[in-house]
Amino acid sequence: MQPVIQFVDVVKIYPLKAGDVMALNHISFAVERGEFISIMGPSGSGKSTLLNLMGCLDPPTSGNIFMSGIGVRAMNDVELTNLRRDRIGFIFQYFNLFPLLNVIENVNFPQMLKSGKDVNPDKAKEVLHAVQLEDQFYTHTPMELSGGQQQRVAIARALINDPDILLCDEPTGNLDSKTGSSIMELMTELNRKGATIICVTHDPTVAKYSDRTIRIVDGCIAS
Ligand SMILES: Nc1ncnc2c1ncn2[C@@H]1O[C@H](COP(=O)(O)OP(=O)(O)OP(=O)(O)O)[C@@H](O)[C@H]1O
Ligand SMILES: [Mg+2]
Structure with missing residues (x-):
């Protein structure tokens, strides 16, 4: 079976006026399903x-990334968008919630992208309960929430389409240790059900x- 994600000699350079930043320096590794x-x-x-x-x-600056054997460099924008929408859940370091949408609307957004208007109205509540956000906050916008509450909304949004790859950037960075552990238990449960998790x-x-x-370390994998 092909690795679910494979990096082959990947370089990422951010070109800046002050000089290029080499953020990833010839990275190769594989993640198995x-x-x-x-x-x-x-x-x-x-x-x-x-x-x-x-x-x-x-995209990488050079090298290639294979998602279940398919090189991302050969994929067009539509294929990449569909791959992200259908297979990947992403919890961003700084949440990236939509400021004008309330909690339920933020969580439902990926579901709407996937199934058009035909969203399951109970699914958002189900994932919000799983991340232990209380019902009273569901009509709040992100500005009306604490950092930890926003983090839980971002996690719920990443879970709503049952992704088979979950990518998490400091998923518990804004949570107290008790809530953090229950989020990690939730991820362990998803992993047991078959999801590949990178955290x-x-x-x-x-x-x-x-x-x-x-x-x-410095854009290289330290052995
Ligand atoms: N969009 C960008 N444009 C220019 N440089 C960037 C950009 N994003 C990241 N960098 C630079 O690339 C390097 C790696 O940044 P990255 O955000 O991946 O680090 P990180 O390990 O996630 O750090 P942290 O633990 O602080 O979140 C840093 O030198 C950073 O300044
Ligand atoms: Mg970071």
């Missing part, structure tokens, strides 16, 4: 960049939930 991987490394080492490329949100974290307790850790 059903793995639970944590990614750790110092601030600025390239973790979010790596996750963005895994999520097909950004960026600074927190060794979070990394303990994973099968293995990829360490990244």
